[in-house]
Amino acid sequence: MRSSDGPLLDEHDLLLLDLDGVLYLGDQPVEGAVAALQVVRERGVAVAFVTNNAARTPEAVAAQLDHMGVRATADEVVTSPMAAARLLAGDLEPGAAVLVVGGEGVRQALVAVGLRPVASAADEPVAVVQGWAPEVGWPMLAEGAVAIRAGARWVATNLDATLPSPRGPLPGNGSMVAALATALGRRPEAVGKPEPALFETARALVSGDRPLVVGDRLDTDIAGARAAGLPGLLVLTGVSSPTDLLAAGPNQRPDYVGRDLSALTATHPAVDVDADGTSTHCHGWTLTRSGTSIHISPPTDTGKGDGLDGLRALAALAWTADPPDAESLKAALTELDLN
Secondary structure, eight states, X not given: XXXXXXXXXXXXXXXXXXXXXXXXXXXXXXXXXXXXXXXXXXXXXXXEEEEOOOXXXXXXXXHHHHHTTOOOOGGGEEEHHHHHHHHHHTTSXXXXXXXXXXXXXXXHXXXXXXXXXXXXXXXXXXXXXXXXXXXXXXXXXXXXXXXXXXXXXXXXXXXXXEEOOTTSOEEOHHHHHHHHHHHHTSOOEEOSTTSTXXXXXXXXXXXXXXXXXXXXXXXXXXXXXXXXXXXXXXXXXXXXXXXXXXXXXXXXXXXXXXXXXXXGGSOBOOOEEXXXXXXXXXXXXXXXXXXXEEEEEOOSOTTSTTSOHHHXXXXXXXXXXXXXXXXXXXXXXXXXXXO
């Protein structure tokens, strides 16, 4: 992981923020998120709210955030349909017909870049954009299948298999795409996280030379940051857990980790790894691998910092060429009270 001697926010002039799990959970803001965003605004750091959600328009997303106390404008919201539309606009003639297998979020994004959304394969669309919306069903999928078989380019806004709900995970766009892919025997292009296109679109629409991606999912937010060549901060307020962090492969490892968005105003200590890879050190913590066990030596004052320095040192140990086994890492997390 990287370190920052001063507040992490001071090293960046643009935040690319995920929404669900970072700013809110369901219909409630994450604790501390509103206060953290207020500091971001006071520092003059630009913000882009970056989401794979294809159903809602930027105006609807901004209104939801405002309702929760997070000040936001529609031009700060970047959705996966916007990335899909921008991709197609670079290759198609203005006014080209694009079949929508989705809702208003997709239609509005296409209109905004000068393309013509249509609902029937009979309109001879040159492309199909598929994004989740509650109204997507067999009729839309059938039109998409006909258009794609006729030669239309197929772009999916994202491939998330599920989406969160108060009743637990429900089928997401990736599940709908899978149905069409089974019928067609092929897969679409995808632009949402973890693909880099969504972050590239955000950077093109919201100015900033030193961006930082902030997310709660290693497999989408952080993997997308890696793919786009951008630094990423994982916050532990959503999907990915400390256990997931330790198991992360190289393409899903964050540069920074924090409990929540307060990590933006905190310093992030350096993590050192001994040459033989058996000991790591972070802010007074020393973790040493010995056989199948991990010895944890905390600093005298364990109250300093954000309480995650032991986790940072443990992650470094887990990411060595010869990492400890899963049971040893689990036991260490228990000792750190981070299970």
